[in-house]
Amino acid sequence: MRRALCPVETLYVGQRSRAVLSCSVRGHLDAAALSTAFDTLTAEHPGLRARIASDGSGYALEFLPDTERPRLILRTGGPEVYDEELNSPLSVGGPLARAVLATEPGAERHLLVLTVDHIITDGHSAITLLNALWDRYGALVEGTGARPTPPPAGAELLSVDWPAPVSELLPPSDESETAKYLEWRLTETGRHPVELVPYDTPRQDPEAVVGAGSTTNGQAAAVTTGAAGTADGHRIEVRRLLLDAGHTARLRQLARETGVSVHGLVSAALLIAARHRLGGDGPRVLGCLSPVDLRSRLTPPLSPTVMVAAVSTHLQAVTVDTDTEPLALAREVGVHLRDSIERGDHFQDMRIMPEVPRNPALQTGTVIATNMGSVPGPRLPEGAEVTDVRLVPAREQYFPQAGRSPLMACVVSFDGRLAIEFPHYTACFSAAFMEALRDDVRSTLLSFAAATTATAATAATGSGAAADAPSVSAPRA
Structure with missing residues (x-):
């Protein structure tokens, strides 16, 4: 069957x-x-x-x-x-x-x-x-x-209860509305093309840039990994950023105090790190691609025990300069994502996803920031203990010939410790490049955590009203 x-x-x-x-x-x-x-x-x-x-x-x-x-x-x-x-x-x-x-x-x-x-x-x-x-x-x-x-x-x-694909569980939509949404998205991506970070490894061939999700023209130039990497020795590697429970808690506290999401804070740190690697002066248009969980947004909600891909995407173009203020950028990213979800754009983005191979710009971001939120880790019986848990996305197709691509970051907090995994293919980005990127993101996140400590100290002395500022509810994506 x-x-x-x-x-x-x-x-x-x-x-x-x-x-x-x-x-x-x-x-x-x-x-x-x-x-x-x-x-x-x-x-x-x-x-x-x-x-x-x-x-x-x-x-x-x-x-x-x-x-x-x-x-x-x-x-x-x-x-x-x-x-x-x-x-x-x-x-x-x-x-x-x-x-x-x-x-x-x-x-x-x-x-x-x-x-x-x-x-x-x-x-x-x-x-x-x-x-x-x-x-x-x-x-x-x-x-x-x-x-x-x-x-x-x-x-x-004899009898199989295959889970239905999520595309069949979306709320009803008029085809003409979906067509209008696609036309609008294509217009917006054309008006605001985003820049991608160049690879720091030698470029093999001046092919056109392809998106991370593209499976069309760039596929002929793809590199397929195997158990030991490729014949030329290149392989998937991962750089990791792990915060302790204290810094993670302070990051969340800042999010509550300022009315932004942790996802917004992380995305801002990624965008600023990417801007630094583009060089030059002045503002650049960068793209932030955020996967959006559909399970909790379907009617009825879909249990996480159901084994299907239940995720849509949200792409936004933002202007980032060399001196862009990180918290303001975090708020901009969070508000844009929140407004998009309130409009139901995530459903339309799921409906138009089959158009991505023909129009890779629909899902081409300078950074891809996934976020599973805060989740519990495994629980083991007495006599054994979990010392670490990781979730890393990987794929088999990479395009070193493209010369540049989005930067991938997988964000998840297991048992109160925020981790960001940076998978990369060594024919595209070197270990040294990704380690420096990770360290830049860490510095920005730690500055956010330090800002929380400073705010708390100011509130304790009664010399400021920052702690009393109203917060705006933002989605966790």
């Missing part, structure tokens, strides 16, 4: 994008119980035991043979396993998920890496899946969960 991919899902086939979640654990783990827990989840979610298949002029999800379904892979290893998994693709025609548990010699330190194709997940459902896996594991080792009985071979073919 098959389920055809909708036009939006089909875009992800060409991108080969995926979510890579990792969880570092210290203590005793029962590998057999974790393997069983993973099997129970794949049994419940059809997409986790499916593959992409050709379906006429499009694609569909179809079940894998039982012998090819993803199982927990057990191996010996340490932190290097993360890099290997980050550079190991989920190929078309193969499983859409992979789970690896690496245990260091001595059996006290473990690394779980869970990779899921973007066709069947988004950030919220990926995090929910990871936490559900550990919840199942805890129930099994503590004896509160029954050992599952595998269904008879082929039983799922």
Whole structure:
């Protein structure tokens, strides 16, 4: 039994994008119980035991043979396993998920890496899946969960409840209104073209610039990664910015006091760092692309346990100068995003997403700032503890020949600590370049946190009214 991919899902086939979640654990783990827990989840979610298949002029999800379904892979290893998994693709025609548990010699330190194709997940459902896996594991080792009985071979073919694509769950809309919205978006992107940050690696060929989501003309020049990177040694790497709980709390406090969102603060820091890398004097038009969660905005809301990609996008062009005030920029980004969501633009942006291959500028931002918000990390039974959790987006297609591209930042706060992951392909941006970018973003965020401390001190002495300023509700995106 098959389920055809909708036009939006089909875009992800060409991108080969995926979510890579990792969880570092210290203590005793029962590998057999974790393997069983993973099997129970794949049994419940059809997409986790499916593959992409050709379906006429499009694609569909179809079940894998039982012998090819993803199982927990057990191996010996340490932190290097993360890099290997980050550079190991989920190929078309193969499983859409992979789970690896690496245990260091001595059996006290473990690394779980869970990779899921973007066709069947988004950030919220990926995090929910990871936490559900550990919840199942805890129930099994503590004896509160029954050992599952595998269904008879082929039983799922009799009745499958495939989750519907989100594009079919959108509120009704007149086609003429969607056409007008598309025309307006094309006009706006034409009037306000945004600048992209040039690669700092040698340019191989003067190809035209393509957007991060483009799967059309630039695809012939794409570079596909493999388990060890490409033949020339290039690979996906990640620079990471991690704030402690204190700085994260102060960042949130500033957001409350000033009426901006944390997403706005992070986006402003990214835009300022990008502007610094364009050089020269004077203002530049930069684009901020923000994925927008649709689950909470559908009627009825869609649970994060449903394994589908339920995300739209919001692109805004902003003017950034070398001396742009960060908090003012954060407020501008936040207000623009809030107003767009109030108008329901995220639904229209989902409807016009199939136009992106023909018009990449619809989703081409100088920076891409995802934000999962504040979420709980996994909970493990006694005897084991989680020491780190990460969520990093990756894909298989990169375009070093383009000479420039958006800067990607994945933002999520696990258990009160804000982390920003900067994935990059080494044929495009070098490690030194991305480390410097990360450090610039960190400096701006720490200046925000320091401003909160200064505001609190001023309020305590009664010498200012900043703490009493009214706040404006802003969405968390």
